[in-house]
Amino acid sequence: MPSYAAPIRDMQFVLDEVLEVSKSDVPGYGVLEPDFTSAILDEAGKIARDVLAPLNAAGDREGCRLENGVVYTPTGFGDAFQAIKDGGWNGLDLPEEYGGQNLPYIMGTAVGEIFVSANMAFNMYQGLTHGAISAILAHGTEAQKATYLPKMVALDWTGTMNLTEPHCGTDLGLLRTKAEPQADGSYRITGQKIFISAGDHDLAENVIHLVLAKAPGGGEGTKGISLFIVPKFMVNADGTLGARNAVSVGKIEEKMGIHGNATCVMNYDGATGYLLGELHKGMRNMFTMMNEARLGVGLQGYAVAVAAYQNALAYAKDRLQGRAVTGAENPSGPADPLIVHPDIRRNLMDQKSFLEGARAFTFWGASLIDRAHRAGDAAAEGMVSLLTPVIKGFLTDKGFETAVNAQQVYGGHGYIEEQGMSQFARDARITMIYEGANGVQALDLVGRKLAQDGGKHVMAFFEMVKGFLKENEGEERLKTEFLDPLKAASKDLQAAGMFFMQNGMKNPNAALAGSYDFMHLFGLTCLGLMWARMAKAALAALDSGSSDAAFYETKLATGRYYMARHLPMTATHLARIQSGADLVMALPPEAF
Numbered sequence: 001m002p003s004y005a006a007p008i009r010d011m012q013f014v015l016d017e018v019l020e021v022s023k024s025d026v027p028g029y030g031v032l033e034p035d036f037t038s039a040i041l042d043e044a045g046k047i048a049r050d051v052l053a054p055l056n057a058a059g060d061r062e063g064c065r066l067e068n069g070v071v072y073t074p075t076g077f078g079d080a081f082q083a084i085k086d087g088g089w090n091g092l093d094l095p096e097e098y099g100g101q102n103l104p105y106i107m108g109t110a111v112g113e114i115f116v117s118a119n120m121a122f123n124m125y126q127g128l129t130h131g132a133i134s135a136i137l138a139h140g141t142e143a144q145k146a147t148y149l150p151k152m153v154a155l156d157w158t159g160t161m162n163l164t165e166p167h168c169g170t171d172l173g174l175l176r177t178k179a180e181p182q183a184d185g186s187y188r189i190t191g192q193k194i195f196i197s198a199g200d201h202d203l204a205e206n207v208i209h210l211v212l213a214k215a216p217g218g219g220e221g222t223k224g225i226s227l228f229i230v231p232k233f234m235v236n237a238d239g240t241l242g243a244r245n246a247v248s249v250g251k252i253e254e255k256m257g258i259h260g261n262a263t264c265v266m267n268y269d270g271a272t273g274y275l276l277g278e279l280h281k282g283m284r285n286m287f288t289m290m291n292e293a294r295l296g297v298g299l300q301g302y303a304v305a306v307a308a309y310q311n312a313l314a315y316a317k318d319r320l321q322g323r324a325v326t327g328a329e330n331p332s333g334p335a336d337p338l339i340v341h342p343d344i345r346r347n348l349m350d351q352k353s354f355l356e357g358a359r360a361f362t363f364w365g366a367s368l369i370d371r372a373h374r375a376g377d378a379a380a381e382g383m384v385s386l387l388t389p390v391i392k393g394f395l396t397d398k399g400f401e402t403a404v405n406a407q408q409v410y411g412g413h414g415y416i417e418e419q420g421m422s423q424f425a426r427d428a429r430i431t432m433i434y435e436g437a438n439g440v441q442a443l444d445l446v447g448r449k450l451a452q453d454g455g456k457h458v459m460a461f462f463e464m465v466k467g468f469l470k471e472n473e474g475e476e477r478l479k480t481e482f483l484d485p486l487k488a489a490s491k492d493l494q495a496a497g498m499f500f501m502q503n504g505m506k507n508p509n510a511a512l513a514g515s516y517d518f519m520h521l522f523g524l525t526c527l528g529l530m531w532a533r534m535a536k537a538a539l540a541a542l543d544s545g546s547s548d549a550a551f552y553e554t555k556l557a558t559g560r561y562y563m564a565r566h567l568p569m570t571a572t573h574l575a576r577i578q579s580g581a582d583l584v585m586a587l588p589p590e591a592f
Contacts, residue, residue, distance in 0.1 A: 002311045002420040004053040006045030006114045007359075009551065012038055014360050017537040018530075019367055021106065026367070027374045028104050037107065040092075044111045047087065048118035051080050053307075056119040059260030060423045064201070066252050071200040071262045077122060081203040084155065089115075090126045091153040094133060098149040104374065109299065109366035113359065116303035120427050121260030125158055125198045131293045132159025132210050136229070139277030139285045147235055148208055157206040161293070162193040162230075162266060163286065170440050179213040179228060179273060189213050189230055189273040192250070192265065195434070199264025200232065200249045206241060207232040209266070210286070211273060218280040227282035228273035246271040257426030293435045295365055295384075298391035301399030301431040302358035308406035308424035309351045316344050316409050338409065347409060351402050353562035356555075357527035358395050360534060365391050382457040386449045387526070393441035394523025396431035403428040442515035445522070446500060458497065465490045465529055472532075477539055482532040485563040489525040492570040496521055496577045503580065513584040514577030521573035528567045531559040 012034060015021050021032040059074035066072075084090065093108035094100025108130070115123040133152050136144060151157040168174035177191025189211055200207055209230040218224025234242035250265035277285035320335035330336045338344045365387055372381035407414035407421040414421040432438050450458050469487055472478055496518050504511035538552040538559075546552060 001057050002307065004048060004118050004307045004310060006041060006048055007306065008038065008041045008045055010356060010359065011041055011110050014363050017541065018360060018533050019363060026371050032104065040107060041110060044114045047083060048114045051083050052115060052118035052122055055080055055122060057420050057423060059121055063259040064252050064262040066249055069248060071202060071249055071252065073201050073203060073262065074260050077260065078203060080122060081125065084126060090130060090155050094153050099153040104370045106363060106366040106370055109363060112296065113299055113303045116300050117307040120300055120304050121258040124261045125201065125203055126155060127296060128161065128198045129155065129159040131161060132208060134292050135210055135285060136276065144229065152208060156204060157208055158198060158204045159208045160196055160199055160210065162196055162209050162211040164195045165192060166194055170436065175212060175214065177211065177213040177268065179215040179226060181215065187215065187228060187273045187275065189228055189268045189271045191268050194265050195253065196264045196266050197261055199262060199266050201262050209247065210276065212282050212286060215279060222283045224280060225282040226279050227276045227285045229276050230268065230271050230273040234272065256429055258430055290435060294388050294392040297431050297435045298395040299362050301396030301428060302355055304424055304428040305399045305402035305406065306355055308403040308421060309355055311421065312406035312409040313348060316348060344409060347405050349561050351405055353558050353566065354398055354402055356558060357530045357562060360530035361526050362391060379460060382453060383460060385452065386457040386461065389441035389445040389449060390519060390522045390526060392435065393438040393519045397438055400428040400432055439516060442519040443512060445519050446511050446515040450497060462490065462494060468532065472536060478535060481560050482535045482563055485567045486528045486532050489528045489567050489570040492574040493521055493525045496574050499578055507581060509581035509585055513581035517573040517576045521570050524567055524570050528563060531562050535559045
């Protein structure tokens with residue numbers, strides 16, 4: 001059975017030495033001293049290792065079941081959920097007035113990586129709840145906050161987001177769920193929603209659904225959509241639970257992966273709902289949940305691969321196969337371990353260099369969210385809005401690829417279920433699809449985010465890279481191996497943006513045909529920036545005489561690999577973008 005150990009040393013490096021969180025002027029960051037953050041991460045790591053990871057494979061095999069209208073989660077999930085509740089983990093970065101600990105979002109992100117790596121399907125129950133809480137915090141009335149948030153923060157109640165319907169996925173303007181106003185100010189919600197993660201279960205006494213529906217007078221398309229709170233059980237004035245609402249589970253979807261999470265078809269048969277936020281502003285309000293969810297899904301994409309990599313690495317060190325071409329390295333044994341072979345090393349280095357870069361990128365994104373929300377920094381808000389589709393799309397594409405690469409290390413044994421590697425690949429696959437399929441993320445990036453606020457956010461990104469290069473141009477140890485590759489990648493990214501500007505207006509397909517390549521070009525450049533920052537921090541630590549020199553030398557070697565072997569792919573993506581739309585659109589539909 002696969003195992004997992006939280007990579008706390010690397011997390012601390014990113015938090016303390018790359019982002020220097022305790023030195024930040026963001027309100028609340030002053031408490032993030034290394035001793036404090038390591039204590040939190042250590043405790044999360046113990047729960048992940050001892051409670052969550054052992055349930056991952058078992059939950060995958062057993063799955064969830066629906067019997068007589070009740071959804072049952074896999075054996076052991078209830079006790080694990082209670083451990084998360086008892087530790088207050090869901091409220092780590094939520095307001096104290098509702099029972100949270102009010103730590104910065106970046107700490108919730110770091111702990112989230114640990115829990116997702118240990119058991120992605122299980123972590124979704126509280127993860128979806130966190131997103132629902134954020135939406136109610138942002139758009140709810142004081143009465144709604146008082147009614148729902150304390151119970152949801154404590155995980156007595158959980159939350160969901162209900163968007164998709166059988167006939168519409170991304171195109172929510174087609175949704176048919178109706179909201180009929182009632183005399184008491186409530187609404188009757190009628191319709192069907194599908195693919196609802198954690199839609200119902202036996203872990204909490206109530207489930208608070210956030211449901212998109214169309215109320216009268218809103219017009220066609222997405223303009224007519226509103227957002228509603230629809231509890232599974234009605235809540236009495238004194239906070240106790242009342243009658244069952246008219247919402248039920250039609251079935252549990254049979255999926256490729258994340259079997260331990262109950263993905264439900266939800267039927268609303270005149271259920272009582274309450275407007276959340278302004279009428280007919282549901283899409284805007286739901287994006288409060290979706291933006292957080294998309295960063296969380298980007299995290300899922302690489303976090304599952306972290307666990308896969310750890311097991312592949314252990315296997316490569318243990319499994320004896322063949323002899324090193326330069327001579328036996330295990331002469332007393334019948335063969336050498338897999339890790340002596342250059343192609344296995346390439347595979348593992350591909351995994352390691354991506355995962356460590358992805359962690360730094362995601363933590364940086366979380367720090368921008370903190371700066372935006374805690375310090376009211378509009379520039380940080382704009383930057384993270386620009387980067388969200390890159391975090392979601394690029395990290396999940398590469399995360400799935402990394403999980404498959406980890407499976408490949410096992411050879412035929414990786415294809416056998418008892419080894420557990422196939423589960424990592426199956427679980428990671430959904431991250432490329434839900435919360436907006438990655439093609440949609442690419443369209444959002446090129447079609448909306450680049451031009452947002454007159455393009456000032458992407459220009460700010462270029463200026464940030466330029467500033468980093470100029471600030472460190474005198475450091476010869478960085479120049480050839482880190483700064484020059486980063487400069488080349490940034491130029492490729494700028495050239496792609498210029499191509500869109502010159503061609504996108506007269507031929508929109510020219511921009512959209514290159515959008516997926518642009519998302520990956522942007523992601524590669526962001527990881528290049530992260531590796532350059534990490535290299536700078538590693539050199540500083542070595543210069544200071546750190547007793548952990550091996551860690552920093554390993555960090556530099558891994559960064560050099562990424563910059564030399566992966567970052568040059570920006571030129572390939574640029575060439576594909578500049579080939580335009582004609583080749584993409586050449587065939588009529590009937591010719592396919």
